[in-house]
Amino acid sequence: MKRKLAAVAVLSATALLTGVIQVSTAAQAAPTPSLQAQAAQQHATALKLAAGQAGPLAKALKLGDKEQLVAKDAAVDKDGTRHLRFERTYAGLPVIGGDLVVHQKADGSVKSVDKAVAARIALPNTTPKIAADQAATQVTAGVKATIGARADADESPLTEVHQAGKAELVVWATDGNPRLAYRTTVEGQRADGTPSRQILVTDAADGRVLATHETIETAAGTGNGIFVGQVPLATTQSGSNYQLKDAGRGGQSTSDLNNGTDGTGSLFANTSNSFGDGTVNNRESAAVDAQFGAATTWDFYKSTFGRNGIRNDGVGALSRVHYGSNYVNAFWDDSCFCMSYGDGSNNTAPLTEIDVAGHEMSHGVTAATANLNYAGESGGLNEATSDIMGTMVEWYANLPSNPPNYWIGELINLNGNGTPLRYMDQPSKDGGSADYWDANVGNLDVHYSSGVANHFFYLLSEGSGAKTINGFSYNSPTYDNSTLAGIGRDKAAQIWYRALTTYFTSTTDYAGARAGTLSAAADLYGSGSAEYNAVAATWTAVNVN
Incomplete structure (x- = not known):
């Protein structure tokens, strides 16, 4: 049995922070409003x-005469x-x-x-070449x-469609090439009874579709995973069922392959919006690990690097659990954008430990960037990138049930003796990985040649x-x-x-x-900075000169 993780990819996401601003109370005799009322x-x-500042700020930002700011939140x-x-018109x-x-400052x-x-x-000009009725x-x-x-793979087919309201003339600027466009809402119903409401943006000059998305109702569920413990889950309500589908993270979802090896499987859904019981006997438990791992990876990349999903395009990936029979591995497949x-x-x-999720999905990030x-040696760097980012996802999650460390796959017990799959502090402890570079490193299996970069990252950290x-x-x-x-x-x-x-x-x-x-390091911290010098010294410490 090979002790490896197959090629994989990474996610991340964004947290919404809310706070209450303290205010001084009025006269002592006046009733004290609730914190909720104060916040409102x-x-x-x-x-x-x-x-009140919309006008002056538009001028200060040197917006054009035809542009106005509309306050949305503060x-x-x-x-x-x-x-x-602000929104803009x-x-x-x-x-x-x-x-x-x-x-603004105070x-x-x-x-x-x-x-x-x-x-x-x-x-x-603002005169469209296509009339609104024609566009709709x-x-x-x-x-x-x-x-x-x-x-898509998780949605029931449309059985009914109708236009909802008139096509609205707008300016499409999202892609950095502002132009006139129409925004049209198309409503309908799916075969399983789920309503559909799609917002489509089309070019007002030639009718090309510029953007489309299905608006869906989401719900806050809970899960109890094998490795992650009890965690919150973003789910989607479809009729009386709740699905392991996360609209806030690009629609990423988790399905049950039922020990098969093909297709998209069955999307996990139930009526309680609570998934798994933490044991392997409940098929939902592994799904909770996978769904939470994907969400955490999404959040890590989003909050740490500003990356919007694996391909940085806002599209979520499919996670498939219960793959094959007695299959002792996990993998990312870029062709199906799934893990x-x-x-x-x-x-x-x-094999649904959280650093495995981060590892596997980071292969997708590598495929979308340096490839x-x-x-x-490039294969070793590919594997090391997934180990590095998988480890960072584990630190980002900081789960009590899986305390973060610099070991890879320490809970899945692939070796059968309770030892980690890989060690970043001293890679050779796994019996095959390289601590330092030499001329033979490129001839090793990529899961072992990765040791040089893993060691570099631990030492640098x-x-x-x-x-x-x-x-x-x-x-x-x-x-x-x-x-x-x-x-x-x-x-x-x-x-x-x-x-x-880069x-x-x-x-x-x-x-x-x-x-x-x-x-x-020079870009981020300056050439000759302490960080730059540390990078140079650390590569020397793993014999890369």
Whole structure:
């Protein structure tokens, strides 16, 4: 039995933070409003403030004469810092992709601005070449043509379609190329009784579809997984059932392959919106691990790097559990944009640990960026990238049931003796991985040649020598007997990700990885900075010079 994880990919996501702003009470005799009422009142005040500043801010931001800001939301921090969110119009038309957030100091001066799209809007005119009725008829006919066909692998076929309201003339700016467009709503019903409401945006010049999405009702469910324990899950309500489908993270979902090896499987759904019982005897338990792992990976990439899904296109992946029979592995398949988990020996040991989810899905990120060849030294870097990011997902999750560490797959027990699959602090402890580079590294299996980069990442994060981190003991050596202090895993991950997405190519080897990470460190922290020097010293410590 090979001790490896097959090629894989990664996710991430975004958390919504809400807070209550404290206010001083009025006269002592006045009744004290509830915290909820205080928050509502303060939000209304902040929103009114934003509306009042819409005009002056539009001028300050040098928007065109035809552009106006419309206050959408506002928040004020305890120190008085304001975050004013606006939608934008152009010649009275809604601008899709025109939203922005203005961050102000307490005195009203602008600190920074976050724009959905930086492109300047300057259209020659606002006269469409296609009439609204024609646009609506055309797009509705296009949706009707899909009756009887699935919209995707998890949706029931459409059985009924009709236009809802008139096509609305808008300015489409989301792709950075502002132009006139129509926004049309098409409603209908699916074969299983689920309502459908699709929003389509079409070019007002030629009728091409620019964007479409199905609006769906989501629900907050709970799950009890084998490895993740009891966790919240974002689910989707369909009739009386709740599905393991996450609309907020690109529609990513989890299905049961029922020990088969083909197809998309059966989407997990039940009427209680509570999934799994934490045991392998309940087929939903492994699904909870997979769904939560995918969501956490999405969140990690989103919050850490601003990446919107594996391909950075907002599209979620399919997770398939109970793959094959006695299948002791997990893998990512870019052709189906899906990841699959076996049930392990005797179908009683699913490989759904969270760092496995992060590892597998990060292969998809690599495929979408550097696309490192899966052989030789580039293959080792491909595998190491998944180990690095899978480890970071585990630290991001910080689960009590799976305390984060620098070991790979320590809970799935692929070795049968309770030991981890791989060790980042001293890779050779697994019996096959390389601690340091040599001329033969490229001839090793990619799961062993990855050891050089895994060792680099641990040393760059934590430094060398014996130490205990989060309750786990490590003792990391260096090729040149140097003593390293480490710069922290967060900075190390930023450097690796930038190198992967900016400098690595399909053929990058270890010498190229050294050059790429040094360039990344210079970009992020400055050439000659402590972080830059640490990257150089750490590569030397694993014999990459």
